[in-house]
Amino acid sequence: MDGLGGFLSAGQVTVTTTSGAGHPPEFYAERLCDRLISIAETAPPEIRLQAQAYRERMQAVALDVIKRAIVSNHTTVINQLRKAGMNEAAELVFKLRS
């Protein structure tokens, strides 16, 4: 591309699939950080390292929060199932928590 030129281009999507289950919390923690933190390819190496370290810390925080949210949601589901007399199903969901 010269100084006056330009180009129109399409980015590359990523496809992630699962079988018999949903995505793990790690998938969403990574996606969250991908959305929130981008590190310029042109950034100086020391800045890149610092940014990557920050990103890793944020991903760990996000993962922890997502896992807590899942457990919290399971608590709600378990209680709803028990109230409906579906104790076997409630036990199954309870086992998912561990």
Added chain:
Amino acid sequence: MAITNAMCNSFKQELMEAKHSFLASGGHTFKLALFLTSATLSASTATYTNTGEVATGGGYTQGGVSLTNVNPSIDTNTAITDFNPDITWATSTITAGGALIYNFTTAPNNRAVAALTFGGDKISSAGDFTVTFPPPAAGTAIIRIA
């Protein structure tokens, strides 16, 4: 017959004819439809049709799903736009090799925007089929003009 990653030629022209708006509020509705590896999608694709599209069933409905526009912006001298959130067909059984983003609003309807290859068959089985858009940055965004 193949799917290649490309901005559709008709879209390039139609941008100059102001036929596409990616504004989050008041912009057009863009959709993403899934296609079989055997489909033909390329820069020459001008309109969405269901030829070669994944069949309805297993959690997928032909025509695809609507995307949520993110206002276009400038990142390091590059105009970019994005769609957020990513798309997930949950509890689905789908096999697809590529996708087409198209404008569901512009008259005539269903004008193609971009053909996207997945690099081979991607398969979900009673699980999640997630299409993740690239980071919205100058070198990576799903649609960018430098």
